[in-house]
Amino acid sequence: MLNKRHLDARRDLVIPGDTEATLDFCCAHWVGVCKQAIQNHDAFFVALSGGTTPKAIFQQLTSARFNPLIDWSKVHLFWSDERAVPPDHPESNYHMAMQAGLSRVGIPADQIHRMRAEEKIEEHAHLYEETIHSVLQDRPFDLVMLGVGEDGHTASLFPGTQGLHAPKERLVIANYVPEKKAWRMTLTFSCINQAHHIVIYALGASKKPILKELFSSDDMHLPAQRIGSKEQPALWIIDEAANFI
Numbered sequence: 001m002l003n004k005r006h007l008d009a010r011r012d013l014v015i016p017g018d019t020e021a022t023l024d025f026c027c028a029h030w031v032g033v034c035k036q037a038i039q040n041h042d043a044f045f046v047a048l049s050g051g052t053t054p055k056a057i058f059q060q061l062t063s064a065r066f067n068p069l070i071d072w073s074k075v076h077l078f079w080s081d082e083r084a085v086p087p088d089h090p091e092s093n094y095h096m097a098m099q100a101g102l103s104r105v106g107i108p109a110d111q112i113h114r115m116r117a118e119e120k121i122e123e124h125a126h127l128y129e130e131t132i133h134s135v136l137q138d139r140p141f142d143l144v145m146l147g148v149g150e151d152g153h154t155a156s157l158f159p160g161t162q163g164l165h166a167p168k169e170r171l172v173i174a175n176y177v178p179e180k181k182a183w184r185m186t187l188t189f190s191c192i193n194q195a196h197h198i199v200i201y202a203l204g205a206s207k208k209p210i211l212k213e214l215f216s217s218d219d220m221h222l223p224a225q226r227i228g229s230k231e232q233p234a235l236w237i238i239d240e241a242a243n244f245i
Contacts, residue, residue: 007215010228013236015243019203022239026053026201027060029237030143031069033197037142038074045136047078047187049145049155050093053201055100057145062101072105076135080144081156081186082115089118117185121174125185129172132191140194144187146234148202150210152222155192156184159223166190189226198227198234205241212244 005013016025030046037044048054060066077097085092094114102112113131116124146154156175157163163175163186171191175184192198202211213222220226228234238244 009230047080047144051147058100082117084183125174143197144195154224156186157223203239207242
């Protein structure tokens with residue numbers, strides 16, 4: 001893997017180059033994981049993230065360059081988190097992914113599993129957990145896509161929120177974020193850290209301060225520091241602009 005650095009037992013880092021080169025790497029990695037999963041068990045189970053970098057990745061994956069490389073009929077879309085908004089809302093992670101091209105590549109409708117976070121969010125978090133169990137048959141996700149906020153949150157696991165203390169058996173929870181005065185639905189640490197591949201994307205100079213903080217301390221006081229395990233290290237993909245080393 002290009003310039004891959006093994007930082008510690010739970011985290012690997014790769015810096016492919018500038019933003020364009022990094023997005024190319026992200027897409028090639030996504031396609032590679034997808035192909036391997038389909039070869040292994042005839043399906044690709046992926047949890048998508050929101051944000052500008054995933055949006056750019058989805059646009060490239062569904063472009064003429066990458067689209068032919070993917071057997072979309074075997075892809076199952078899930079989400080790593082979602083805001084408490086309707087599916088057609090501009091802030092919906094589901095809406096963003098669909099608008100970025102994933103609605104046009106022929107994924108069977110029953111293989112697109114959106115988080116229904118706009119109402120009865122705690123009840124629907126339990127139902128989403130049941131969907132994961134039913135579809136994956138207790139297999140872990142092949143890929144969980146994540147980002148990192150400037151406060152160190154990832155998915156919708158924000159500093160100081162109750163969601164950081166979810167029971168290990170829970171895969172999905174409703175998490176209230178006081179600073180935003182809003183509910184979010186999110187995968188738990190337990191669910192994320194079981195995945196075969198965990199990728200955290202952090203592109204742009206604005207990410208450099210939080211990355212430096214995340215990697216300069218081992219006290220795990222920030223949510224993103226709790227991603228990855230010795231068994232399944234998280235891969236951090238950053239561009240040159242975000243390079244904190």
